[in-house]
Amino acid sequence: MTEFGLYVHWPYCARKCPYCDFNSHVRAVIDETAWLDALLLELAWLKEFLDDRPTVSSVFFGGGTPSLMSSHALGRVLDRIAGQWSVANDVEITLEANPASAEAARFAGYRVAGVNRLSLGVQALNDTDLKFLGRLHTAEEAKSALGFAMRTFERVSIDLIYARPYQTIPAWCAELEEALSFGTGHISLYQLTIEPATPFAALHRSGALVVPDEETAATLYEVTQELSERVGLPAYEISNHARPGEESRHNLIYWRYGSYAGVGPGAHGRVARNRAVVATANEKLPERWHDRVLKLGNGIVEQTALRKEEAAREHLLMALRLREGVDIERYATRWGISLDARKIAELEAAGLVSRCGSVVAATARGRLVLNSIIAALAG
DSSP: OOOEEEEEEEOBOSSOOTTOOSSOBOOSOOOHHHHHHHHHHHHHHHHHHSSSOOOEEEEEEEESOGGGSOHHHHHHHHHHHHHHSOEEEEEEEEEEEOOOHHHHTTHHHHHHHTOOEEEEEEEOSSHHHHHHTTOSSOHHHHHHHHHHHHHHOSEEEEEEEESOTTOOHHHHHHHHHHHHHTOOSEEEEEEOOOOTTSHHHHHHHHTSOOOOOHHHHHHHHHHHHHHHHHTTOOEEETTEEEOTTOSOHHHHHHHTTOEEEEESTTOEEEEEETTEEEEEEEOSSHHHHHHHHHHHSOOEEEEEEOOHHHHHHHHHHHHTTBTTOEEHHHHHHHHSOOOOHHHHHHHHHTTSEEEETTEEEEOTTGGGGHHHHHHHHHO
């Protein structure tokens, strides 16, 4: 069975975090009924848009903060999906959630509605840094919510941000060891990046926010890999660690360049249509997306049939993020493009990639300079 994923975007947050450049918005009042009606309309339109009738292997509710949705609304979305497509018996249904107590109280309802995997945005395990990151929960609330989540859902993942201002290597090691001791099967560990047009970017330009230098950041990355692997959660992707079998199936669809569709403001898709990979992007602003869906049935503002070379480059960029790498023979069969064996050999000699048979993968060192590898192979 070919894996097919659906991404459902909820764009609202209780507060916009100062480091975040995702499509998220704060609104004093949210009309969930109107919002739900538009999501259901766009799902109905999507059924007709797709060339085939794929079996849904994963559904991912992302945001924003989708744990602000009611379990009723979430259940209605899942019912519509099940009514339109066949759904795999082992379908993965993920919900991103914040650990605030009001949201944690909804966990049981989400489980009844069908969610079987929760991704919890812990981000830090001390109150000082949580406040700095703009989070609304405390460290104790995060631990309490995590315990509740692990009792409620079959699979739980947590997110943490590191390379924070003034963060020392010993302090991060202690924090990471505590996070790993919780026993989740999956953990996402992201280095803090200063994104343009965020409050953190302005602070960084003014000198008021100082992040670790490149050498310290590289060391933080290395110890992150070492500690995670030591407890049986190796990195299967640059920032994602899991026990075998606990990897995010939905995100693997992205990284293996599979087929997925998105509904909701700002959602993206890569779907097969007329024998091409079609890239779609929805209107980002929630109100404009809502109006567009009511008028047209969908919120798409960009729809592009990618040239073979564009799709092949995207495939390479995504696949080399994975520890498993890319099978270059299958790649050549899929795209009719063969990677340069001489360039692969040069990258291997430089210690940036490894090769086993027809599989080429970035090494730990290579994942630090992935863009350079892509430029060499797809240039």
